[in-house]
Amino acid sequence: MSDEHGSVFDGLLGGDSSQWAFGTDFEDPLAGVDTTTPDGVDPAELAAYCLMLGDDALIMSQRLSEWCSRAPDLEEDIALANMALDLLGQARLLLARAAAADPAVVPALPEGSPVPPEDALAFFRDDRDFRNVRLAEVPNGDFAHVVVRLLLFSTARLALLERLRTSRDHVLAAVAGKGVKEVAYHRDWAGRWFLTLAQGTEESHRRLLAALDALWPLQGELVAAHPLERSLAGAGVGVDPAELRQEVDAVLDQVLTVSGVPRPGRAPLAGVGGRTGRDGLHTEALSLLLAEMQVVARAHPSGRW
Amino acid sequence: MPMLTLADLGVLRGVEVERDADGEVVVASITPTYTGCPAMATMRDDLVHRLRDAGFDRVEVRVVLDPPWSSDWISERGRAALRAAGLSAPGPAPRRPGPVLLTLGPPRPAPPCPRCGSAATRLTSEFGATACKALYRCTACLEPFEHVKEI
Secondary structure (H helix, E strand, C coil), X not given: CXXXXXXXXXXXXXXXHHHCCCCCCCCCCCCCCCCCCCCCCCHHHHHHHHHHHHHHHHHHHHHHHCCCCCCCCHHHHHHHHHHHHHHHHHHHHHXXXXXXHCHHHCCCCXXXXXXXXXXXXXXXCCHHXXXXXXXXXXXXXXXXXXXXXXXXXXXXXXXXXXXXXXXXXXXXXXXXXXXXXXXXXXXXXXXXXXXXXXXXXXXXXXXXXXXXXXXXXXXXHHHCCCHHHHHHHHCCCCCCHHHHHHHHHHHHHHHHHHHCCCCCCCCCCCXXXXXXXXXXXXXXXXXXXXXXXXXXXXXXXXXXX | CCCCCHHHHCCEEEXXXXXXXXXXXXXXXXXXXXCCCCCHHHHXXXXXXXXXXXXXXXXXXXXXXXXXXXXXXCCHHHHHHHHHCCCECCCCCCCCCCCCCCCCCCCCCCCCXXXXXXXXXXXXXXXXXXXXXXXXXXXXXXXXXXXXXXX
């Protein structure tokens, strides 16, 4: 190749890294944000709490993104991808906040690894270290399944984020302030599709009831208070999920009543010795989900993307 | 939406010059439109690039998360640019004191068609090609169009 032709490639290597759309390095999502732990709060507890809220969003986002290219039509495909992206954004900030509060929660990586703390938490923790509710991790089913799961998940998350806006932790309050606007759209989408499927065809009605029956036992975990959540709620930083129960029930009853669907009677899925997703006790589905989600990052712990 | 500057979009929250022991630093503050907005890194890089090109060697970009971005922050010039590009500009953002109400019916009044001006438009999806846009279709001129969501 002659010199004059070779010059086409000259600009690709070296020079100012900011020529690349995403740079050659990661950016800190909390750059310039005050991440001091509020007075009287144990940084380890704050980090564990951020992992609970962040893991809910991350695992739910992963399940929603599995829908990509599989929805009944293009608009719903884009809708599911948008909701996955919103939750991924929330997860990124919450995991970064966990790492800033207590760096000890971040898994150790080889020296010189460029993986930022929030990615280390997402891709290098094992299933037992995840703190998400089990509702987020169960495998996808049909379209009725994703509608019901999103309705149950976003109803509880919206009620939680509404209250978290007044958290004494500025990062949590800011994530909640923005998240409320996003999750309100998710809940509306799920509520409308619930109504549509309930009053659609005999087949859509049947599938909706089957999804509701399968997922209802997992709903209780969203409004069951873990001791850590109660502790941080007491400190004015977190939200006690038990406080959400009334609002969550009212919204779900509204959707069920309008849709003409009776409230399911199935009992909540028990934990093991009282331990549930918040304690790191999961279904086998999480291990399989993580195996797929983490495989590339784990194969290249020093890789640059 | 390349027709908008970061200032028009309301993403650029401030540009200040700070002084430290080594001299002056230009500090630009930006806020994401949506939490998962994948364009944040590009916006940051564009800012650093433009400021360096303008002769400011020391540039720092900070993220501001609070208060959250609102479509009310899109400037008048930005709204005109959206309309000129065939997009529908957002109306006033909803104010939500207290619990957010569930909306099971068709959402808020549909925006007029940016192409023919007809009010006979229908929502196709509240989720568009980017997080900040919804998809509509005009039933008069039959063209689809994008509407920047009110948040």
